Amino acid sequence: MLLKGKNIAITGSGRGLGRAIALACAKEGANIGLTSRTLEQLNNVKRETEELGTGVKVVVQNGDITKYEEVEEIFRVFHEELGLLNGVIANAGASWMASAHEVPPEKFAMVINANILGVFYTFRAAYPYLKKDDKNNKARFIITGSAVYPSVMGRFSSYTASKYGVVGLQKELATEYKRENIIVNMILPTQVDTKLLRGRRAGDGNKPPGVLDPEELNDYYLFLMSDYANRMNDELIYPSYFEAARKFIADAPGDKKDNWEVFQDYLKEKSPRVFDNVKKFGNLMDFILIRSK
Numbered sequence: 001m002l003l004k005g006k007n008i009a010i011t012g013s014g015r016g017l018g019r020a021i022a023l024a025c026a027k028e029g030a031n032i033g034l035t036s037r038t039l040e041q042l043n044n045v046k047r048e049t050e051e052l053g054t055g056v057k058v059v060v061q062n063g064d065i066t067k068y069e070e071v072e073e074i075f076r077v078f079h080e081e082l083g084l085l086n087g088v089i090a091n092a093g094a095s096w097m098a099s100a101h102e103v104p105p106e107k108f109a110m111v112i113n114a115n116i117l118g119v120f121y122t123f124r125a126a127y128p129y130l131k132k133d134d135k136n137n138k139a140r141f142i143i144t145g146s147a148v149y150p151s152v153m154g155r156f157s158s159y160t161a162s163k164y165g166v167v168g169l170q171k172e173l174a175t176e177y178k179r180e181n182i183i184v185n186m187i188l189p190t191q192v193d194t195k196l197l198r199g200r201r202a203g204d205g206n207k208p209p210g211v212l213d214p215e216e217l218n219d220y221y222l223f224l225m226s227d228y229a230n231r232m233n234d235e236l237i238y239p240s241y242f243e244a245a246r247k248f249i250a251d252a253p254g255d256k257k258d259n260w261e262v263f264q265d266y267l268k269e270k271s272p273r274v275f276d277n278v279k280k281f282g283n284l285m286d287f288i289l290i291r292s293k
């Protein structure tokens with residue numbers, strides 16, 4: 001098991017990406033702390049996690065990520081129940097779609113608060129409980145960003161502003177805490193079939209082409225939590241680059257996809273553009289190659 005015995009807290013884990021990440025971490029042997037505002041959803045995920053039969057410990061504590069005293073309480077409980085944390089995934093997030101002049105000011109603030117302040121609160125409240133004493137097994141702080149950075153969708157001013165802003169926060173944290181054995185990285189997905197993107201239609205089986213299932217992002221989070229990524233800090237990981245590489249993995253002859261060392265020449269020849277996008281992340285490509293066997 002990839003994460004056996006690790007303690008991992010995941011915000012926004014009642015549904016969507018957070019739920020999928022929580023189940024994936026538990027399947028790999030991690031004890032997990034689940035949090036969002038909706039207790040019923042968290043309890044459902046707890047039940048699903050326990051049904052995996054891996055015997056991991058699952059702690060549920062609901063709260064609002066934009067209220068610091070609630071975030072403090074969440075991490076106090078996680079620490080009390082799980083002990084020191086090996087990793088925290090700051091994943092909770094919100095969105096609002098409308099032309100800028102039509103966005104109610106309180107909704108703009110709500111999105112900024114969830115997506116920036118919520119990440120800062122998560123880091124601040126988790127910091128005392130991160131396991132920072134082992135440079136060979138560093139504490140992980142992973143942020144779910146968005147591939148809207150560095151581009152623009154239109155009609156998502158608050159969301160775009162927040163996801164640009166949180167990159168700045170990530171860079172600060174990565175720089176400030178590297179000497180304390182905390183590494184800070186971000187995963188920036190494109191479109192995923194969740195309530196945030198598709199509202200009540202999420203998971204209805206009719207997602208538009210190109211929209212990923214939440215589970216398709218699990219490998220990126222598992223990688224960043226694993227020993228493979230112990231030296232990785234201050235990176236922005238765009239899953240779409242690796243999803244493009246996966247298509248070439250599927251078509252490659254067996255002897256060309258044993259590991260990154262052999263696969264990179266194949267990929268460079270087939271698609272110099274895809275190769276260029278992933279070449280910096282040999283460890284992640286190795287991880288994907290192993291898991292796609």
Ligand SMILES: NC(=O)c1ccc[n+]([C@@H]2O[C@H](COP(=O)([O-])OP(=O)(O)OC[C@H]3O[C@@H](n4cnc5c(N)ncnc54)[C@H](OP(=O)(O)O)[C@@H]3O)[C@@H](O)[C@H]2O)c1
Nearest residue numbers: 012014016017036037038064065092093191192194195196
């Ligand atoms: N779906 C996409 O296309 C997409 C693409 C790129 C990035 N992302 C990012 O992925 C992350 C997860 O979103 P998702 O797509 O999985 O959406 P989702 O299904 O709506 O899940 C969002 C999660 O965040 C929680 N949350 C929202 N506001 C909160 C608050 N104030 N306090 C505590 N928890 C809060 C929600 O729970 P409660 O409402 O119960 O609190 C829920 O568990 C977000 O950061 C989002 O920006 C999504």
